[in-house]
Amino acid sequence: MIVRPGGLDHPATAALLAAHLADMHASSPPGSVYALDLSGLATPDIAFFTAWDGDDLLGCGALRTLDDGTGEVKSMRTNPAARGRGTAQAILDHIIGHARAAGLTRLLLETGTGTMFDAAHRLYARNGFVPCPPLGGYVATAFNRFLSRPL
Template identity: 40%
Template sequence: MTAELIEGTELRSVPGTDPAVLALTTAQQAELAAMYGEDQPLVALHPDIAFTLLLLDGTPVGCVGLQPVSPGLGEIKRMYVDPSARGWGLSRVLLKAVETQARATGLTRLRLETGTHQTEAIALYTNHGYTPTPPYPPFDTEPASLCYAKDL
C-alpha cells in the first residue's frame, strides 16, 4: 500500500478484529455519541471491511476501513484519527491510502457517510473531490447524516 507518509508514520493492513482497530473505533464511537447523542446512527461493522491502521512512532493513532458494496463500489468506514494526533495531516494520509487500496482492488467509486457536525471531515472529503450524494440505507432516514461519493 502506498501513500505519502509523514515522517514517523507507518500504514499496516489489519483485520477489523485487530485490538488497535477495536480501540480506535470504540474511541470514535464514543466521540460521536458525545457529539450527536441519540441522533447517532449505530451501524455494526461488516466482516468484509479491510482496515488500514496508521501508526505514529509505533503507536496506533488512526484507522480507516474499506468495505466492498457492489461491483466497482466501495464504502469508507470508521475513518478516525485520535485527538492527540490531529492537525498533522494524518487524515489525508489515511484517505490517500484507502483510495489507493480501493483502486488496487478494482473499485471505481467510493462513498461514505459523515455527520452534520463533523466540519473537519466534511472539509477533508470535499477538498479531495468527494461530492454530496443522496443518503443511502441505512443513513437515508438519519437527519444528522451526510453522504458523499467520488469516482476514482
C-alpha cells in the same frame, strides 16, 4: 508514518474505536450513528487500515466493498494526540489506492453534521467528494450527509 492493513487485534485500536463510538453516540441524535465496532469491522467485505508512528497508533480507516463496484469509506478516526499531522489524509490516500487497485469505480460515505464533523467535511471536499443521495440502507436525516467521488 506508516499506513498498513489490519490492526483490529491491537489494544490501541480497540481503545481508539471505543472512543470513536462513544463520541459518535454523544454527539449524534439517537438512531443516526452508523459507526462500526470491532466485530462490525472484522467482516470479509471490509479492509481495515491503521496508521502508525513506531508503536504509536495515529488513526484508522476502513473500506467496505459493495456489490455494485463501489466502496464505502468507514471508521475514519484520528487519535486526538495525532491531529494536525496529516494522518487522516494518509489513511484516505491509502483507502483510495486500495479501492483503485481493487477495480472499484466510486467511493461513497456517510458522515454527520455539526462542529465535530467540520474537519472531516474539509478533508472529503479537498479530496473530491461531493454530495450524493443516501447510500445503501442509510436513512437521510437533518444530521447526516452523504458524499461520493469517482475513482
